Amino acid sequence: MISNFKAIEYNIKKSTIMSLLKNKTLCFISFMVMATAGWSQTTPPATPTICTTPPAGYLPGGAMSVAPPISCVALGGSTLTNVTITNKNDPNRNVFVDNPIFYFDIDNNFNIATATNGVVGVANSVSKQLNIGYHWILMKGEKNGNKYLSCILQENLLTSIPTVTATSCGGNTVTVTIPNAAENQYNRYTIDWGNGTTDIINTSSTVLPQERKKTYSGTPNAIKIQGSYIRNNSPICPSNFVQISPDSDKNTLLHTLEGENNGKEVKLQFAGGVTGAIYDVMAAVDNGSALSNWTKLADGINGVANITGLDPNNKYCFKLRSKNSCGLDVFSLNTLCTVNLQTSVKSSSSVDMKWNLPTEPNSIPTRLNLVKDVEGCTNCLNNIPFSSPITTVYADASLDCSKKYLYQVLYRYANVTFEGTAWPINIRSAQITVDLKSNLTPVKPEYLVSVGFDPNDDTRVRVNIVTDANTSIQNKYTFFRAENDSQVFEKLGERNANVFDDVAISAEIKSYCYKYQIEDKCGVVSELSDPFCTIMLNSKSQGTLNWSPYLIPPDIYTSASPVDYSLEYFDEGFNSFIPLKTTEKLEQSVQDLLDGSVQSQIKFRVMGRQYVDTDLFTNQFINSYSNPFVLQVPPGLFAPSAFTPDGKGPDDSESFKIMGKFVASGSFKIFDRWGATIFEADNLAESWNGTEKNGVKPAPPGTYAYTIQAVSDNGVSFRKTGSVLLLR
Template sequence: MSRIRFILLGLLVICITTLSFGQPSKCTNPGGGISLGGTFNVTPQQACLDYTSSSSTISVSGAVGNTGGALTNLGYIFDFKEGDDIVFPTTSQTTWTVSSPGVYWILQGGNENSIAYVTCKAVEIIQTEAPDFTISQCGATSITVKFLDTPKNRKHGKYRIVWGDGDQSFSAQVTVWPHEMAHTYAAAPASPPQIEALYTRGSTNFVACTSTSPVFLNGFNSEPRISELEGLSGGTSSKITMVDGLAGSDYIIEQKPKNGSWVDTGKKINRANSSTSANETITGLDGTKEYCFRLKTVDACNNVSTSNEVCTIVPKATIVSSKIAKLNWNSPDPNVTRYAINYSESPSGANPNTGAPNTPTETSYTFDALDCTKKYNFGLTAYLGTTPADRVLIKSPFVLVDPATTPKFEPKVIATVSVSSPTLISFNVFEPNAREAKYIFYRSEGGSTNFTKVKETTENFYNDQNVEPEKQQYCYKVEYQDQCGNSSEPSPVFCSVFLTSNQPNTLNWTPFVIPSPNTSPVEYYVEIVDENGNTQSVDLTTDITLGVKAQIDNILNNPNALGKAKFMIKAVQRVPLNVNGSIISWPFTCNSNIYTFITPAQIYVPVAFSPNDDGNNDTFSAKGRFIVTYNLEIYDRWGNVIFESNDIDTGWNGTGTDGVTPAPPGNYGFKIFGLDPAGQKFEKVGSITLVR
């Protein structure tokens, strides 16, 4: 058969053991004619489990009968419990692996001299654990280790501390908790102590197991340090992460409003030996205010020490336009080495990304890809320190940006109004990125403050063709909307540069204004315009008036001059723009209307002439400049017209109406009339003497 039931074979025995607590009853009174007797060895009798081992192997050996003889039908039952049957396998198992702590019973059975015997022994599996303790330091050379009153520690009997300077200490059997062990070094310790818990057994308190000394992961004999400060719940909470410091020691968390006074938060932070860090969350903060935090401790000598001071970041988001959101914040520390911006779509968290300002000291960030149908979460991280030993992260709470619920967008502040022709003005709105969904343009005339809507369009410019820019000034405003219908504030007023003359030989014009901040003074280029529309710059000024007599005279002295001197103003305003991360002074240009100085027709006539074919003063003709149309009439004494000409180069040769018969000498009347370059009529009436 595969199993031998000792009850049937009469092989039952009763256990004899050094441990009685929890012993199964069949180990002391097996019954059924089975006797107690025999013995065997268990190795080890106490086994230890620690963080390096998950199991322990138990061995049995040296089995003998009740009278010391050998046993037949020898077998063992491991982990024998109350209520178990005494059933042995056909093969004798002599080892057993245990992975959980506790007291286990082993039953041995066998026959000696045809009598069945059983006996039991116990084995204890002890799970060792590093003790719970705190370390306090008094000055640089004295430390006290306090073993706390915890269930874990109450399993320990004694403690051993290797102080790290060649000395070690053993405690007596601990019966009162908490228990303290102190040591004074000759100099500040260079390494942490090794602290072991001893598991004692028996009346002699022999050491059955020893715990592995806890590893001080960092910060023994060093000041605590806040390594991370994270804003939560819109800034109403702050999570503080501590590293370094004495493991197991309580550190008081203090806070203050930035530039305020320190107060105790009532919370403490404590880093366990098994952890490199610890954290605690401070609640009840005002999310609109900045706070600073530090850790404080008082050692056994009442010496106060504090950690580094770390302050929160409170970012503020502004929707500048339908495409642009701007994040601004105050620097939490002058030693910030860089910032990073984290953002994603909310609440899905889609499309996460990270951007960074251009320089470590810049405290603003512009996001230029808003979609008004989506919401966004923006967070900011500041980095302090350059090595892991001094690095600090400060994380702001997330800021929700919802373009669809924003108040009116900021207005456009960069635009130009330029005269393109005598009947056309172009109003152009500067867009550094994509155009808005819709623009609404408004216009006023002649300096009026009454603006009328003139056009709605998807284009960022308006070509106004219903204008007379040489007669008056035109001003414009613009509003815009995104695709969700959110509107902007009206822009400032942008006006054409209106060029005129308030006194002879002087140009006057209205200023060119771009209300964007940090603009430079406007440069006005005074340009001459020829009859073909070509321009030539003749002067540069930052004023809005200029005397141009010399320029006019120079034009009129040209033999081909038509009595007109045309001028135009080209205004240049430089505006600082961020182009690919660099600030560039970008020139914006507009043209004024053309203003024309017109010189009246100039006519010169002789008082007499002698048509005798001597080649000298043989005809009566006028000389002049700036004449567009010309007419000459000669009258006899009775007022009859005897000669006409509409060519200034064709004069009267002193003949009668037939153009052949010489007219008698004497006085004749004349009339010269026509138009000058301005279309003005001119007329000159007088008399001429014909000499024969």
């Protein structure tokens, strides 16, 4: 039997195998095996004794059908065939058994009395997946108090590709040899010489190996061969016609190169090799110039070659060498060169990597991936793609120093068509292990930091280190602060999170600058970071606001947009900040807002904002709020320049009455032309009706001086003087 048929490497190019895989996976032949006549190289097993001589208590009888009786299984697909057995009426005994039970792969050791692997039929039928080879199937059942059994044979044939060699040493005669190889199980081989003639070899009468020759009048034509099985004197399960070339043209294709053992070994895979044939693996050190000094380093067999003893600091190129039947060197169609991945631990959370673009193939790769994994982790594999396939550097800065990381570079090149099949060309570097604890060097942290007054609580400054979520919970952070232009940074405190709220804020207008230090899980303490400062908002002249620039240290980002500033004021009616002006300048006049204000003071703040690109983030929005700054709105006093107390109205012209804006309290006095006080009031709500000091006699018309003493809503005392014309 060939139930355990093993797939092998073939002399015919692997490209041919792959082309077959694109065709049908299974093809079924719709007739039953009825006799053993015509079997050739593969002999069916003898009929089990139980099938011809039923044990006591059983009668021969019952019948079944099998679909398919013979299955053609294409190489490369599943080797299992779904076979359906159906209980049928036995026309010879007119018996259709009840309660059928089916047993598969029975032989002379089968004991129906003790067998426990029977499959009960459902609706008189059962399906089972059977492997390559022969399968005797037994069915037992009952009818009218009698027990019956019957047997049937089913076969699954592997449609493989014949192993064939062809030789021609420069002449017009081609010799085709079919060796006695394990994969050559066909009963018939048909050679199409390409000139209208064919040779048929029946292995039932002529055992392998077999040799056939053809002499052409000119250049030999394309030669093809097909294998087929013979069942019941008919050909079945034929292979595709496969084109073969004489040794003078026959070649191999390297399609996969993979570095192993940290670059000390290389595994090559190739197509087109003859099964069992040994190929020389030729190697040359790749120094970037013309390849020379090729040396045999290993043997390749059955499509695989393993090269050991390499210097991991060197780059190598490889090709295959073989001899044709004429004794001439035949080299592989292509050369493949290694990619060497080098790593440099920069800190306990980051590693830099660089690698070379392989010298061969001498073309641009179609795809580049960096495979990242974690030692001992079952679901940490990460395939990092690159938009540019010629990238040769990468920095990984979000690592956990308690873990060991595994990296490997993968290049894929355009498919190479070889014997009708498109083969992808793959080159992989050796997998490199990175242990971050091997180089615990303190470095200056370069994370982006958001520093600014809390927009919802302007009595504190929030410092937020912008990291990825995984990094933020792995470290301990120490925060430092300096005020105004001081370069002395004093420690504020430590946190296990990347956010610090500074509540020790002075009521005075100050600028605050912050630095931070990181201690990672491995206990490595970084250097102090660059400073990050708040925006300081103040006023250098009446009605104008000024602020310090919002600056991010240039080492933190790779690119940044211009900073723009949004000036906001607090509206007591809405109980919120309202945007007033957006500008890129560092000052802004607010006099118009002060002049029209209905508030005695206005609180302002500035938000600086920009977009930056860092190693971790692209187009990251970052902003900072300044300290709040309050501008006092000057109080206003409004006194009439003249009035006429004649009782004719209007009311506001009948007396001297002072109106105030943002004035809490006040008093005023009226003086005659000699400086004598003729009227005074302790409340600005009072008014002078134009009488003399006794309050009865009308004062003569003329100009009278006044002084006003007042206190603003903000508690500021001020004085105003002037004169008013009394008209009669």
